Amino acid sequence: LPGFPQLCSAHRSGPQKSREDPKATGYIGSGWKSGKRQVSCHKHVPICCCCPSPCRHLRLLLAIPAVIMSDTAVEQKRAFIRRKKREQIGTQPPGAKALTEEQQTMIRELIIAQVKTFDGIFMHFKNFRPCPQDLESLQTQSNEEAAKWCKIREDLRSVKVSLQLRGEDGSIWNYKPAADNSGKEISSPLPHMADTSTYVFKGIINFAKVILLFQDQISLLKAAAFELCQLRFNTVFNAETRTWECGQLSYCLETLEVWVLGGFQQLLLEPVLKFHYMWKKLELHKEEYVLMQVISLFSPDRPGVGQCRLLDRLQEWFAITLKAYIKCNRPWPAHRFLFLKIMAMLTELRSINVQHTQWLLHIQDIHPFATPLTQKLFSITNG
Template identity: 80%
Template structure:
């Protein structure tokens, strides 16, 4: 036996020099002799292993990852509860919507002949705006029937007019859910009515995108909304698809595998933005937005420890900034489309200022 050999005793939780007495005690505990002879380094490694397994067993986070405060937990719970009450990703109650018109070859010839040069130029601009990305629609009936709509092969730009009324109906349905979401949040109800209206007009489109992302299938480029499925068919291939900022946005949260808590906090940060046009309670909104941002950062640090998610908070904030830019582009496109082919519902007219109403 080595002179400096020591004994690790699991009952006394200490190390002792090997003697006849300690050896007999360990043998009495039915431990094999090889298990009780350990060097000082091995003893320390054993202790470290026990501590690590204990942390894993009880779910203790590494140093620096503090638990959320009670206030932060309450904020997240309220947002998630509100989201569940007001979100209908499978479009359960979406009824009496308009369906796109199916274009025929005769319709194509007639439409091209009746277009003026100015109108043709406008539709050409619309085609450039949309980067030739076409949307196919599938409707599954309760009786098991399936109705498919695919946009025509030709690409004058005007073919999108057939789909616009349906998309306006679908957008209006989602916008109503967002408005209900905001109205239920206690922090929002405490604001002045004027500021509530300004925030909703500015942020509704942005708040819709995280919700839509939860039903987006990145592999098939399809939004699976219950009986309805919207599939992207990029004429220019996948690379051209990625040129569309709104489509790039929908791929990013899926890549990051965001939690439901992160989705709702994204929406709250976007909603309570102090720099929206027409807002008066800027200081209060700035404080509220900061609290939601701090909560998001704390949630990520606590629930996603490790270097892999070190920059997740910054990536989410960058996505929100990108959404602001996308919203401006989206509004400009809608204004051009509305000018050529009036399609907007009363709600979308108010949200995007198509009229002075």
């Protein structure tokens, strides 16, 4: 066999019987190398080819093909080794870098601002308008007001919201929507829900003022108020019970059995519910929530904003920080698409915001429940 020693020490003493015809080797007199050793063969030594059976060198050579792996098996083995190495090294993806000191400081400041401006248990939410228990009081209206409310009820007929209020003394007060579809079930809690949203809007305004990079641009606040409100409400949303748990208050959206095509439910309510369920499914960290809020707030393409280049650089910086945080703190590769999912859902929330504003403008003349702050944020004017 070429490239393999043809002589065996056991056969140098004389000719041996072989199963094959003996042939003279071509290495006689020239010698051959085995590793680092040089073996010389003398011409006067009787030689013949090694018999495969007793020669250990030939037996090894014949056994080699049996242990050689196929190309597919080799690739699978290499992939398995790489996967094991990644698991041993840690959860960070290849090339992931730690957050810079500037990014860590910025995240800490945002968390502090969030804690100061968002009361997750609604401890300071007082003097709100409760849902009236006497629904007949809603009927004591002028003919013009009654016609306006009739339009609201037509759009919101199948929206049923139940409210539970737990008092400081341990008492529990429940509001349940009416069983019929008269429209009273939605007109009753609207003033209270408007007060709840206003309470969150005030926190959003204070959050923007705390951020050092934020300049007092009313246009940014008006455009992003609804989006930040939904992000904050999502932190208290319980997907299993369809309930927003706001401390002593609990808002539960009843099962929607009737969907009015083209109405409020299809336009706004269904996308909002889908949004909250998808966010809760991601199990986001509080750091990711605050970074999403500033990404939404510092949007350079809002109508009427100035310094678009500065806002664009700030938004890009916040997005890079969010991506770096995910890479450093999320298991890899299970969450390798989390950043892309977040950005896509922020875009979807932007579309819901546009629909929400259109709906508010649609009922701008029939909004006895709207607070002055809500009217200012969404440019709602009387008559």
